[in-house]
Amino acid sequence: MLAFTVKNKKLVALNKPLPQLRPRWALVRVLLAGICNTDVEILRGYHAFRGVPGHEFVGEVADVKGVSTKEKSKWLGKRVAGEINVSCSAYNYRPVCAFCRRGLKTHCARRTVLGIVNHDGAFAEYLALPLENLHLIPNSIADEQAVFVEPLAAACEILAQLNMKQFREAAVLGDGKLAQLIARVLRTTLPRVVMYGKHKDKLQQASAAGIETQIVRGDASDLKRVKDNFALVVEATGSPSGLALAQHMTEPRGTLVLKSTFHGAAPVETWPLVVKEITLVGSRCGPFAKAIALLRSEKVDPPPLVARTFPISEAPAAIQYAQQPGVMKVLLKAE
């Protein structure tokens, strides 16, 4: 099959054999894959990942191993999205780790992560995932929506982590792909969500989805200019300067959700966290079922965030394009 790996900070095409399946794993033909900032970080050498990147996808089940004919027929040919953390049970490790025992599979101590940690990902014609990671996509949800299930689930993680009833409004810092999804997800439960971003055109996209917007410069000068305070602030700028502004804008005893996972140490003054007794909540992967429900209800509609779709064979050009300033979601499509 055609697959892409990272070499010298570029994606290069390979002809790879189909992935081997363990019992209760599925072979999935990738229909659409999304390019995420994490993929760009992998390209730049972070995560020390040498395999096939890509962790956002919608695919079609092509094969299943080690299950009854009846169970197999339930899956074959069906469209699925897939959770990216592959935990103890999928590898049949016994005993399972302390986190799997507590049901925290996304924090499994022995996990591999699709396209990120020791597990080939979605920038390929096929990928393999355990059945327990797969979620069927209802017919009413198009491929162009379903490919957003993974990042949308990450946005939904905020709803799972916080008691949202205590908030009436929120600020989202950042106007990129993830920030856009987060603002839309929060807007489904809060009457007021304000996005603070650097790019007029991106803010306009949020505006069209019922989100208030404010332009900022994305540097230290924002600390003097921005006077707004929120009980809930989500930092999703993907840049080191975001945390300082987020602390500045979080009111005393407020909650600051940290979503940015850029690598590299940024100088941060942390005393405002202490003086204001802010609760900072790190937030990563989230509930796929909730994301699928939001797409099905049409309360969140991500496809307008797609900048361009490339055929999978043009993946190297696609990931270069995705790094251009102002470019939102770039997709790879099966040929």
Added chain:
Amino acid sequence: MLAFTVKNKKLVALNKPLPQLRPRWALVRVLLAGICNTDVEILRGYHAFRGVPGHEFVGEVADVKGVSTKEKSKWLGKRVAGEINVSCSAYNYRPVCAFCRRGLKTHCARRTVLGIVNHDGAFAEYLALPLENLHLIPNSIADEQAVFVEPLAAACEILAQLNMKQFREAAVLGDGKLAQLIARVLRTTLPRVVMYGKHKDKLQQASAAGIETQIVRGDASDLKRVKDNFALVVEATGSPSGLALAQHMTEPRGTLVLKSTFHGAAPVETWPLVVKEITLVGSRCGPFAKAIALLRSEKVDPPPLVARTFPISEAPAAIQYAQQPGVMKVLLKAE
């Protein structure tokens, strides 16, 4: 009265008039005052504070204004500790601010702070505080214990912020004055508390109070050497390097309490907070009643942490001494 202010990074003696009292405020004769790292930061020019520093004290009520003779007699001559945040109600501001309305007086938007923000503090013969900030000290608690009520309350804030029943053990990073109190307070509710510090002698003091100890270097090499993981980690090193180790040692979905309020930006990688979905809780001033109860019960005994007591007239020498390596709590005593 004799008082000390900051000039050219030193304490200098002044002869000041007694503080004026508003209605329902008390004049307090300082019996003992403690020197805290925040006082040293004030000396170095942080906080831009120009008045009399000092916010840890035990004193004796010398006068009360604007109350009945009966209420006055309840206070006169009594020993007290005092909460340091002076909020809307004490200044008779109407309407009170949004935080006072919610009962969060320590976060009052218009607060002054004893010896730190717009309010002369305890490095003087007398100070003034509203009655609502004062707590009577029971006779069974000696001055040398009572002077620890303020920092001990700050340690107790952790118990007020977290549901401690979810934890069975905790790590405390740092072996200084505040870290020592925090470890002792946590030890009253947890069967196991481990202190990670740089100083053998300080760790021995913790050891004598039933706390496990581990020596660390206090630099980036700790990230490679320390393999321990905790569901609860308290960062109280007072230094920028502490946060990286604290993140490293907090297990996925764990809680990291941030107590250090040093000023200055330290380069911090924040992605572990996101990947491990750590909840970081900023923690500042705490409940005086709880601290007094702990002293009364003798479950926490701070006086062994006193390095030396100076007469108040020698405050400049005392604060120099407090900055020597390895020196724990330094006290100033009324003459």
